[in-house]
Amino acid sequence: AQTVTQSQPEMSVQEAETVTLSCTYDTSESDYYLFWYKQPPSRQMILVIRQEAYKQQNATENRFSVNFQKAAKSFSLKISDSQLGDAAMYFCAYRIPSLYNQGGKLIFGQGTELSVKP
Amino acid sequence: GAVVSQHPSWVICKSGTSVKIECRSLDFQATTMFWYRQFPKQSLMLMATSNEGSKATYEQGVEKDKFLINHASLTLSTLTVTSAHPEDSSFYICSARVRWPYEQYFGPGTRLTVT
Numbered sequence: 001a002q003t004v005t006q007s008q009p010e011m012s013v014q015e016a017e018t019v020t021l022s023c024t025y026d027t028s029e030s031d032y033y034l035f036w037y038k039q040p041p042s043r044q045m046i047l048v049i050r051q052e053a054y055k056q057q058n059a060t061e062n063r064f065s066v067n068f069q070k071a072a073k074s075f076s077l078k079i080s081d082s083q084l085g086d087a088a089m090y091f092c093a094y095r096i097p098s099l100y101n102q103g104g105k106l107i108f109g110q111g112t113e114l115s116v117k118p
Numbered sequence: 119g120a121v122v123s124q125h126p127s128w129v130i131c132k133s134g135t136s137v138k139i140e141c142r143s144l145d146f147q148a149t150t151m152f153w154y155r156q157f158p159k160q161s162l163m164l165m166a167t168s169n170e171g172s173k174a175t176y177e178q179g180v181e182k183d184k185f186l187i188n189h190a191s192l193t194l195s196t197l198t199v200t201s202a203h204p205e206d207s208s209f210y211i212c213s214a215r216v217r218w219p220y221e222q223y224f225g226p227g228t229r230l231t232v233t
Contacts, residue, residue, distance in 0.1 A: 042226070043156075043209060043211075043226070043227050044224065044226045044227070045162075045211065045213075045224035089159075091161060091162070095220070098220050104150060104215055104220045104222070105152070105164065105167065106152075106162075106164070106213075106222060108161045108162050109161065110160075110161050111159075111160070111161050113159070
């Protein structure tokens, strides 16, 4: 069964600094999608970044980038120039390939609560 | 685009009563909707997957008779918590998936408090 593990329940970063959130996953598939979602205090889930497994290039969205290590099954999120608005719970997620019965289902990690110090 | 709404955003009900939560995709058609439950400081737990026009598929351990899911149209799915008890108090989140490229879009969630 696929699993997603976030080993850092809490992280803290100084404003304007860089922080990296870790995520590992387990799957026997070769083609899949990985995501990072942000859940601020409003609890609205916001997609931060998406990575397709067949793409070797790491995804980047403005200040957010990932380090995707397919062989190691690692998918970390780097936040550069951290801002107060980045404070939130961050979830790593794996999406089961659509060709399966449970296709499209997201499997979430436990979450990492990020605080940003002014 | 790709906005999902939930109604109500917060509901308080008495123990033993039933409460219905609506999930709507406002500007797209969703062939599949997912219902999650989330406790404070915890991850999202998938409860069930609903496909338009067919019965929902429940995750192991989720009581299908207690959490009734209906997906009557391509833009609306409902979750009814029947005979609610205080332990059902939680945050319920829905997501709607487009046919391609299978992206999920999340609603803002519904806080249920059972007294």
